[in-house]
Amino acid sequence: MLESVRIRLTLWYVGVLALVLVVLAFATYLILRESTVKRADSNLAELADGFLTTLQAETKDESGPDALKRGALQAIAEHRFRDYFYAVLDSTDAVVVSSRDLPSVTPTASPEESYRILDSDFLRKLVQSSSRSDRVFQNLRGERGGYRGYVRPFAENGQTYTLVVLQSLHPQKEMYGYFLARKSLAPVVAMSTQAGRIGAATLHERLPVQNEKDELGHLARSFNHLLDRLDQSFDRQRRFMADASHELRTPVAILRGEAEVALARPDRTPEEYRESLAVLRAESQRLTHIVEDLFTLARADAGQYPLSPHDFYLDELVADCTHTTRTLALAKRITLNCDAAQELPIHADEALLRRMILNLLDNAIKYTPEGGSVSVACRREGGEYALSIADTGPGIPVELQPHIFERFFRADKARTHAESDGGGAGLGLSIARWIAEAHHGRLELARSDATGSTFAAYLPAKSAVSAVAVR
Numbered sequence: 320m321l322e323s324v325r326i327r328l329t330l331w332y333v334g335v336l337a338l339v340l341v342v343l344a345f346a347t348y349l350i351l352r353e354s355t356v357k358r359a360d361s362n363l364a365e366l367a368d369g370f371l372t373t374l375q376a377e378t379k380d381e382s383g384p385d386a387l388k389r390g391a392l393q394a395i396a397e398h399r400f401r402d403y404f405y406a407v408l409d410s411t412d413a414v415v416v417s418s419r420d421l422p423s424v425t426p427t428a429s430p431e432e433s434y435r436i437l438d439s440d441f442l443r444k445l446v447q448s449s450s451r452s453d454r455v456f457q458n459l460r461g462e463r464g465g466y467r468g469y470v471r472p473f474a475e476n477g478q479t480y481t482l483v484v485l486q487s488l489h490p491q492k493e494m495y496g497y498f499l500a501r502k503s504l505a506p507v508v509a510m511s512t513q514a515g516r517i518g519a520a521t522l523h524e525r526l527p528v529q530n531e532k533d534e535l536g537h538l539a540r541s542f543n544h545l546l547d548r549l550d551q552s553f554d555r556q557r558r559f560m561a562d563a564s565h566e567l568r569t570p571v572a573i574l575r576g577e578a579e580v581a582l583a584r585p586d587r588t589p590e591e592y593r594e595s596l597a598v599l600r601a602e603s604q605r606l607t608h609i610v611e612d613l614f615t616l617a618r619a620d621a622g623q624y625p626l627s628p629h630d631f632y633l634d635e636l637v638a639d640c641t642h643t644t645r646t647l648a649l650a651k652r653i654t655l656n657c658d659a660a661q662e663l664p665i666h667a668d669e670a671l672l673r674r675m676i677l678n679l680l681d682n683a684i685k686y687t688p689e690g691g692s693v694s695v696a697c698r699r700e701g702g703e704y705a706l707s708i709a710d711t712g713p714g715i716p717v718e719l720q721p722h723i724f725e726r727f728f729r730a731d732k733a734r735t736h737a738e739s740d741g742g743g744a745g746l747g748l749s750i751a752r753w754i755a756e757a758h759h760g761r762l763e764l765a766r767s768d769a770t771g772s773t774f775a776a777y778l779p780a781k782s783a784v785s786a787v788a789v790r
């Protein structure tokens with residue numbers, strides 16, 4: 320009951336509001352039309368005044384049967400405006416002269432084209448109906464919106480004539496439509512103008528949102544969000560390029576410097592040459608490594624890194640990686656433990672997972688002082704596999720922890736590249752994290768303090784890995 324009253328009330332409100340809006344729109348339209356018609360009429364009267372003044376001036380000193388015709392033609396030529404038509408008729412309502420008698424200046428059809436219907440018959444009827452009804456202004460049907468006509472009798476040399484001035488209503492009709500369309504499309508025009516201005520260099524600019532709540536506002540906001548994402552992505556790309564070229568410059572400079580030193584003195588011993596070549600090899604290996612990492616990240620960013628997933632055992636891969644890094648650990652007298660006893664079948668890209676585990680193991684060994692220990696563990700935890708790599712290194716300062724997965728981030732920037740610890744470009748952890756995410760998993764720093772750090776990777780045990788890793 321209450322519901323139906325409420326619904327009826329709402330319907331009434333909506334109905335009344337709609338009616339008010341329609342009446343308002345109609346009244347606006349009428350007022351607009353009325354004012355344009357008034358303006359057009361006074362314009363026509365003014366034109367007629369001007370026309371007659373010119374005509375009188377032209378015929379003042381002239382006489383003869385053609386004097387009026389020549390003067391009128393001159394007046395038509397002088398008052399010739401686009402969309403206006405003049406005709407002078409004599410007392411028998413025969414056309415003496417009209418705009419048609421004037422050679423067309425413009426080869427384009429309009430408005431001369433529409434003069435076609437304005438023949439003597441048409442003009443005669445107009446003048447007759449005007450004198451009958453005493454209406455000097457009239458609306459006339461015709462092509463392209465019709466005409467507004469003004470009929471004015473005048474005397475010249477004792478004879479009565481009638482001047483007819485016609486204005487094509489086509490531009491006004493167009494204007495109404497244009498006005499209405501323009502009003503509602505104004506925000507779209509503003510948006511597209513602004514959108515056209517936004518380029519790679521001005522990606523921080525945004526579209527104007529005139530009304531948050533309507534569809535256009537929604538469109539503008541969606542577009543702005545798109546620009547936000549593009550802007551961020553451009554920014555990342557720019558930073559990536561700048562950092563990458565910076566990282567590549569150093570090893571290239573070392574390579575060139577070492578080669579120049581080796582070539583500078585002719586009397587070098589074979590041992591010295593071997594030493595130089597060893598440096599060149601180590602540095603070019605490092606360079607290759609960085610280039611490969613950059614290539615991986617660039618392809619990952621473009622969502623174009625093809626994954627080749629297959630079935631294998633994660634525990635075996637973990638054991639294999641630990642075995643591979645054994646010599647590195649041994650060189651630093653680091654104890655390396657591996658606890659991956661269970662059988663852990665997985666469907667994943669083995670080469671990429673190997674790279675992730677080796678990156679983590681390399682870091683653990685690299686940052687742990689001599690005599691420390693590194694422990695790798697892998698087990699099933701619910702629907703996922705948890706892989707942890709713990710070391711007894713110095714830990715990562717708390718304020719730097721949020722940044723270690725960023726590209727090119729190195730906690731100890733002062734460490735030189737040529738050092739024997741093989742300091743990387745700060746890309747290892749970004750790549751490792753991307754690999755985990757490409758497998759719908761994650762990589763985190765689980766713990767880091769003065770007693771050491773633990774990195775933990777979680778991978779879905781039953782992952783539906785797609786063929787292309789998309790970030």
Ligand code: ADP
Nearest residue numbers: 682683686712723729730743744745746747748
């Ligand atoms: P890098 O090539 O410098 O090793 P990574 O992306 O692998 O680059 O690591 C980024 C930074 O994180 C390193 O420079 C280091 O400061 C810190 N880090 C990574 N792993 C460890 C760890 N096991 N112990 C201490 N610090 C670490």
